[in-house]
Amino acid sequence: MQTTETSTAYRIEVVYKPWTTPKVHILDPAIQPERKLHFFDNGTLCLFDWREQPWQKHWNLADTIIPWTAEWLLYHELYLLTGRWLGRSALHSGVKRTEPKPDDQQSEQMRSQ
Numbered sequence: 001m002q003t004t005e006t007s008t009a010y011r012i013e014v015v016y017k018p019w020t021t022p023k024v025h026i027l028d029p030a031i032q033p034e035r036k037l038h039f040f041d042n043g044t045l046c047l048f049d050w051r052e053q054p055w056q057k058h059w060n061l062a063d064t065i066i067p068w069t070a071e072w073l074l075y076h077e078l079y080l081l082t083g084r085w086l087g088r089s090a091l092h093s094g095v096k097r098t099e100p101k102p103d104d105q106q107s108e109q110m111r112s113q
Helices: 065-082 102-112
Strands: 011-015 023-028
Touching: 011 065, 023 065
Parallel strands: none
Antiparallel strands: 011 023
16 A cells, blocks of 8 residues: 555555454554554554444445555654654543444344343
8 A cells, every 4th residue: 555656655454354343454664553653552553433433344444444544654654754643643542342243142132032
């Protein structure tokens, strides 16, 4: 992924499993994960505030994760030039809600009947 003609080309990895939030890693060039650069502790990119809007399983990766990753990379390039993160920010603390799996939903429905 390359955000502009003159920017660095990045190799990214998107990992998506049904009923979970996609995870994006920068594979090359290596970027040292830091919270001030909007990384989570596991080294994945912080692309949206899951507390404000949790991941929706009907969202399309091409309409969400891919453009959000390009935007993150653009802000990273600006950070390299200015030393400041110029994009939107969210606190990187708090407990992340787990998303229910189909079996959990079915079990809950059966208990309520």
